[in-house]
Amino acid sequence: MYGLKELKTAIVIEDNSVECPVRDCSVKVDRQRKSFKREKKYQCPTHKIFVSPTTFEYETEQDNLLWFDSKDKLLYDEIKKVKRESRISRDNSEDALTWNVMRFLDRQEVLKDFLSQLSNKNIKEAELILWSYSPKENSDWSLLNKARIEFGETVARGSEPDIIIRTDKVLYFLEAKLTAKNETKPSDVHNRKKYETGGNNQFKQIFKSDYETVAVKEKRYELMRFWILGSWMAKQMGIDFEFYSLVMKSREQKIKEDFGKHIIETPERKFSRMTWEQIYDYIKTLTNNKEKQKITDYYENKTIGYSSNSTIIKAFDI
């Protein structure tokens, strides 16, 4: 995996060519424009990465994942059966970051501890559900599918929270972002599905603003959907709901206020901002071992490509 230590601090971009970003590599590949393409003419033959002026992509998905032993591979293959498509081999993939960080916490069996500290509650059980896949049920999580149908979605095309953690006291939803922003609008503004009417008209109990304002004008469609689904699911389970927008420390610093002003929070139902750096700070408190070393190196070394003036961007404020 290539990060700050392995990559050039700036790359030379010409009209028709781009330098391979790996240090000491003199290879130039054709310059690609618009949508990212994985073609031989854009690939460094030495480092096997596909290069564009702003980012690069590994040859395989596995190249971008820190954990991929036989158990991880099994889990990953199961997830892929339910997960939407994504560019997990891309350097700036939020899904790769999600896997690397959340699987670390899960593998080390510290999720309960992390969440107990986060919520100030004694969490005794925790199941990590990445991209809808429940290891306990060995399929996409049935309660999530019920929620999708309750609010007029279909199972196959329903909302897919990146990270769900199902515990004995709190249902957690974490919506992970790296370079993308929490700004989405419905593709069809006239099809409101059953977001307003499902769950016995739950909408007006959990929102101050109307659908049009939240989903369309303020482009909080994705956050809106997760707030709806999670609130309903937690109620079915008889536990609390905590919804986090997981972002870089430097990004979307006002997301708590910006989305928070539209929703009705209670002690049982809360929305907050969480940063990747906050998880890093927690990881630093853990007992040292090889995997901790690996994940902290990853965090410190992580980049999100090259800026418009061709200089490298460090991901985290650490």
Ligand SMILES: [Zn+2]
């Ligand atoms: Zn190269």
